Amino acid sequence: MMTLNQQAINQLERAKNILVTFPIDWNGDALAGALALALFLRKTGKLVEIAAERLPAAKNGAFNFLPQVGEIKNQLENLSKFIVSIDISNAKVDQIKYTISENRLNFIISPKEGWFDKDEVKASNSGYRYDLIITLGAPDLESLGRIYDNNVDFFYKTNIFNIDHSANNEEYGQVNLIELNAVSITEIIFSLFKDYRPDLIDADVATCLLTGIIYKTKSFKTPNLTPQALAFTSELINLGARREEIVNHLYRSRPLSVLRLWGKVLNNLESSEDGQLVWSKLYQDDFAVCGASEADINEVMDELSTNMPQAKVLALFYSLNETKRLTGEVEREDDNQTIVIHGDKAEPIFNTQTLIYAFKNINALDLVKEFSPSGVRKSAYFKLTQPLSLALDRTIKLIQTKLDKIGS
Numbered sequence: 001m002m003t004l005n006q007q008a009i010n011q012l013e014r015a016k017n018i019l020v021t022f023p024i025d026w027n028g029d030a031l032a033g034a035l036a037l038a039l040f041l042r043k044t045g046k047l048v049e050i051a052a053e054r055l056p057a058a059k060n061g062a063f064n065f066l067p068q069v070g071e072i073k074n075q076l077e078n079l080s081k082f083i084v085s086i087d088i089s090n091a092k093v094d095q096i097k098y099t100i101s102e103n104r105l106n107f108i109i110s111p112k113e114g115w116f117d118k119d120e121v122k123a124s125n126s127g128y129r130y131d132l133i134i135t136l137g138a139p140d141l142e143s144l145g146r147i148y149d150n151n152v153d154f155f156y157k158t159n160i161f162n163i164d165h166s167a168n169n170e171e172y173g174q175v176n177l178i179e180l181n182a183v184s185i186t187e188i189i190f191s192l193f194k195d196y197r198p199d200l201i202d203a204d205v206a207t208c209l210l211t212g213i214i215y216k217t218k219s220f221k222t223p224n225l226t227p228q229a230l231a232f233t234s235e236l237i238n239l240g241a242r243r244e245e246i247v248n249h250l251y252r253s254r255p256l257s258v259l260r261l262w263g264k265v266l267n268n269l270e271s272s273e274d275g276q277l278v279w280s281k282l283y284q285d286d287f288a289v290c291g292a293s294e295a296d297i298n299e300v301m302d303e304l305s306t307n308m309p310q311a312k313v314l315a316l317f318y319s320l321n322e323t324k325r326l327t328g329e330v331e332r333e334d335d336n337q338t339i340v341i342h343g344d345k346a347e348p349i350f351n352t353q354t355l356i357y358a359f360k361n362i363n364a365l366d367l368v369k370e371f372s373p374s375g376v377r378k379s380a381y382f383k384l385t386q387p388l389s390l391a392l393d394r395t396i397k398l399i400q401t402k403l404d405k406i407g408s
Contacts, residue, residue, distance in 0.1 A: 005195045007175045011161050012196070015132035017047045019076075022136040023376045024053045024145035026298075028063055028215040028250075030137035033163070033185040035066050036208035037134060040193060043200045049130075051076055053145035055374055055381050062299055065249045066211060067204045076151055080128050087120040128154050134161045137185050139168045143376040163188055168377055183229040186212025190232055203240030210241035211250075218306050219251055254299070260290035262300050265316070276407075277400055278311045280304075281392060282318040294320060297355065305357050313367065313399055314357040317392045321351060352391035356380040356399075362406070367399050 002010070012018075020037050022030035031052075038048045051073040063069055084107065086093075091114035099106045109116065133155065135141075141148045141155055148155055162173030165182040179188045186209040193201055193209075201209075213233055217225050220233075237243055254262075264286045271278045287293060297316065305314055354371075357379050358364035364380035365373055373380035384391040 004175070004177050005192050008161060008177050008192055009196050011132060011159065011175050012041065012044075012046075015046060015159075017130050018049075018132045018134060019130040020048060020050045020134045020136065021138075021144055021147050022052050023138050023143040024055050024374065025376050025379050026052065026054050027137055029184045029186060029212040031063055031069070031072075032066060032208045032211040032215065033136045033189050034072070035068060036186060036189055036193075036205050036212075037136075038071075039067065039202075039205045039208065040197075040200055044197065049073065051147055053147050055145075061295060062250055063211070065245060066208055076147060076154075078129065079151060079154060083123065085122045086116055087122075090114055090120075091116055128158055130154075130158060132159050132161060134163065135173065136163050137166070138162070139164065139166055139377055140170045141172055145374065181226070181228075183224055183226055184212040184216040186210070187229060187232055190236065201239050203242065206236045206239040206241035207246065210236040210243060211246050214243075214246050215250060219247055222306075255296075257290050257292040258296045258299050261287070261292040261296055262303060264290060265300055265304060271311075272400060272403075275310050276312040276403055277315070277396070278304075278308055278313070279315040279317065279392070279396060281388060282316070283322055283324040283388065284320055285323040287318075287320070294318075301355060301357060305359070312358065312360050312362055312403060313364075314359075315395065315399070316355045317352055317388055317395070318354075319350070319352050319388045322388050350385050350387050350391075352384045352386055352388045354382055354384065354391065354395060362403075367402055368395065370398065371395070 018041060020034045022034055034050045034052070038050055041048045050071065054074055086109065091111040093109060094112040095108075095110040097108040099108065135144070138144055160173035160175075162169065162171065162176045162178070163185055164177075165179050165185060165188060167180055169176070169178050171178065177188060177192070179191075182188050189212075190201075190209045193205070210233060213229055213236075214220070216222070217229065220230075233243075261282070264282060265280045268280045268282070269278065270280070297318070301314070301316060304316075305311075308314060354368075356364045356368055356373070356375075358367060358377070363377050365375060365377060368380050368382060371382040371384065373382040375381045384394070386394070
């Protein structure tokens with residue numbers, strides 16, 4: 001009987017044109033694994049593309065140092081071709097033109113002699129350009145967002161190779177490489193590469209693989225660190241993985257703007273009495289004072305989640321157009337009013353954006369399903385057209401009620 005790695009290798013051998021994708025939260029482990037797969041499989045002669053929808057709250061430039069990260073697409077393009085064919089055995093073509101009128105594309109075909117009958121015109125689909133989909137860290141297909149939602153038929157008709165290390169994975173693939181004891185997705189991929197073509201693991205591939213391990217263990221500081229992860233780290237460094245470069249970009253080179261924003265989040269930090277629910281808030285002028293942007297939030301949340309081991313849920317509320325009244329950089333103690341910067345009449349006056357992180361097997365999407373969130377099981381994202389203070393109170397009460405039920 002073939003092992004899972006052998007089944008996976010057979011899938012890779014048969015495929016010619018491969019799509020690699022991962023969930024909309026752009027987890028650093030899945031992102032690094034996708035780049036490693038693309039670099040490695042292209043060496044075997046495969047055509048490989050990476051596509052993943054990205055939520056606004058998932059923006060993170062910390063991984064821009066990885067090779068070819070700029071090639072990741074946010075949607076599937078030219079997935080298949082629509083073909084219109086005409087039988088020309090009875091009439092030869094002299095000229096072909098097309099026009100667009102009232103949202104209709106009209107082909108104008110002039111024959112040299114004779115005429116075309118409508119029964120001689122056929123329409124067909126060329127089939128999908130990819131013959132294998134590789135998903136990374138996706139517990140279900142819905143976690144891929146619009147990459148899946150807009151192309152359900154493609155996912156239904158194409159073989160899927162599903163790689164993950166979560167017990168929540170629904171095993172929707174034709175091959176499901178699920179390793180529950182693995183620290184990271186890249187650890188699973190490295191094991192597969194060693195069984196397949198270890199000679200193709202160069203310094204760039206090794207760097208991507210090591211990035212996933214370092215990211216998931218917070219540079220070897222988390223309790224889930226295993227002897228195998230450390231052994232793989234040693235092997236990857238011997239293969240040329242640039243450990244110092246990874247650590248510098250992920251943990252040692254925080255921009256001053258991110259550090260300032262981190263300080264604002266800590267200053268505004270609140271928690272429930274038992275410490276299981278922790279939240280903070282940011283106004284537009286917090287971003288302005290720090291010189292930071294929405295793109296910096298993911299780094300701040302990653303850092304906050306690492307330093308809140310007792311918390312079950314972590315929430316951040318922020319507004320990009322609602323400002324808290326400030327005197328320089330210090331809030332006025334006697335004034336809790338806010339000002340809204342609003343120049344687009346098409347947009348609601350208030351727009352509070354919320355990011356929820358859940359831990360200890362709690363489903364973030366279920367916690368706030370009343371708000372129709374986007375995201376994955378461990379992180380949910382949604383917007384409310386309410387002032388930040390009202391949106392915060394409403395959400396915290398809802399989450400606390402559900403946590404009380406879970407604990408009871």
